[in-house]
Amino acid sequence: MSNKDEVRLIVDGKRLDGRAFDELRPIKIKVGVLKRADGSCYLEMGKNKVVVAVYGPREVHPRHLQDPVKAVVRYRYNMAPFSVEERKRPGPDRRSVEISKVSREALEAIVMKELFPRSGIDVFVEVLQADAGSRTACLNAASVALVDAGVPMKGMISSVAVAKVDGELVLDPMKEEDFYGEADMPFAFFIRNDRIESIALLQMDGRVTKDEFIKAVKMAKDGAMRIYKMQKEAIKSKYVVESEEEVD
Numbered sequence: 001m002s003n004k005d006e007v008r009l010i011v012d013g014k015r016l017d018g019r020a021f022d023e024l025r026p027i028k029i030k031v032g033v034l035k036r037a038d039g040s041c042y043l044e045m046g047k048n049k050v051v052v053a054v055y056g057p058r059e060v061h062p063r064h065l066q067d068p069v070k071a072v073v074r075y076r077y078n079m080a081p082f083s084v085e086e087r088k089r090p091g092p093d094r095r096s097v098e099i100s101k102v103s104r105e106a107l108e109a110i111v112m113k114e115l116f117p118r119s120g121i122d123v124f125v126e127v128l129q130a131d132a133g134s135r136t137a138c139l140n141a142a143s144v145a146l147v148d149a150g151v152p153m154k155g156m157i158s159s160v161a162v163a164k165v166d167g168e169l170v171l172d173p174m175k176e177e178d179f180y181g182e183a184d185m186p187f188a189f190f191i192r193n194d195r196i197e198s199i200a201l202l203q204m205d206g207r208v209t210k211d212e213f214i215k216a217v218k219m220a221k222d223g224a225m226r227i228y229k230m231q232k233e234a235i236k237s238k239y240v241v242e243s244e245e246e247v248d
């Protein structure tokens with residue numbers, strides 16, 4: 001698969017992994033996987049495997065970073081060197097700095113920062129395996145980990161990308177679709193009271209028409225609502241089990 005133009009991504013109306021155009025990859029969510037974090041989550045979205053640790057609200061160091069009227073949210077997206085085919089050099093790079101920034105901004109839409117002046121809420125995100133859409137997988141996990149940490153929030157963030165491949169819009173692109181496709185649009189939605197309130201993140205590589213863009217937003221919204229239900233189920237299942245254990 002060397003030449004972009006020679007790669008067919010849709011064969012007989014199906015994607016390379018057999019999915020329908022509007023189908024998500026399988027998602028697995030486990031809440032509270034790390035003992036030492038205040039909140040945590042392990043999430044798989046297709047072949048993406050990510051783990052998130054949340055600390056706080058806690059005192060901010062260095063102190064000059066404190067905000068006297070609200071909490072400071074910090075988000076660190078980090079890719080393990082072994083998470084991608086070609087070993088990634090450890091440490092931050094332009095891509096991880098950009099992803100950390102836009103993801104933090106998305107989460108700031110839901111965290112009730114004004115309740116915790118001078119404090120910090122730290123979200124550490126580790127990508128163990130990446131297969132396109134890792135920023136969306138990380139945001140889905142981060143949102144759950146924040147709930148697990150008991151951070152007061154106005155709602156949830158649910159995130160998914162839409163790509164254009166072989167002239168068709170497809171939900172939740174995997175690596176081949178991301179790499180050889182014509183456009184890639186990661187979305188994150190702020191969901192409050194079981195409905196979408198606003199778009200908290202939207203990025204775009206490539207080109208789509210106005211009609212395609214409108215269709216992509218609808219596809220992403222539908223996908224995000226399905227992810228939101230899974231996030232809620234994962235959170236509920238942790239606390240239902242814990243409360244049953246307490247009774248015993």
Ligand code: CDP
Nearest residue numbers: 084085088130131132133134135136175178
């Ligand atoms: O992962 P996401 O789609 O949010 O970000 P991207 O920059 O569009 O990267 C797409 C995919 O390219 C990643 O998920 C990885 O599978 C792959 N990638 C890689 O192989 N090596 C890197 N240094 C960065 C990304």
